[in-house]
Amino acid sequence: MAEAKPGWKSLPPGGIIVEPGSSLKYKTGTWRVVRPVINQDKCVRCRLCWLYCPDAAILETDEEYVDSKGRRWNRTYIINYDYCKGCGICAAECPVKAIDMVPEHQ
Ligand code: SF4
Numbered sequence: 511m512a513e514a515k516p517g518w519k520s521l522p523p524g525g526i527i528v529e530p531g532s533s534l535k536y537k538t539g540t541w542r543v544v545r546p547v548i549n550q551d552k553c554v555r556c557r558l559c560w561l562y563c564p565d566a567a568i569l570e571t572d573e574e575y576v577d578s579k580g581r582r583w584n585r586t587y588i589i590n591y592d593y594c595k596g597c598g599i600c601a602a603e604c605p606v607k608a609i610d611m612v613p614e615h616q
């Protein structure tokens with residue numbers, strides 16, 4: 511005898527978030543073919559990449575950084591590669607071109 515399949519009435523309605531915060535479980539970083547890499551020496555800590563990233567995949571940390579010119583910065587931006595999809599918006603918006611998009615296999 512054939513196994514009974516669930517009917518359409520047993521499917522959850524679409525477009526409804528039944529579990530708040532569940533998107534954290536979906537690590538979209540595997541979609542990426544190119545990855546953004548921040549050159550911490552070029553970065554002027556303007557925060558634009560953090561602001562524009564559609565996936566909130568750029569994190570602002572309070573980690574200190576001293577660049578090659580001796581400038582001391584009291585925050586550092588890092589990429590959360592678990593969620594970065596490699597769209598390149600951060601690299602396009604960075605005013606000092608401190609973000610390079612490099613092939614994922616490198
Ligand atoms: S490449 Fe796209 S998803 Fe990844 S950090 Fe930059 S803006 Fe965000």
Ligand code: SF4
Pocket residue numbers: 548552553554555556557558559560587603604605606607608609
């Ligand atoms: S947009 Fe560029 S300069 Fe500004 S914080 Fe991001 S990496 Fe640094």
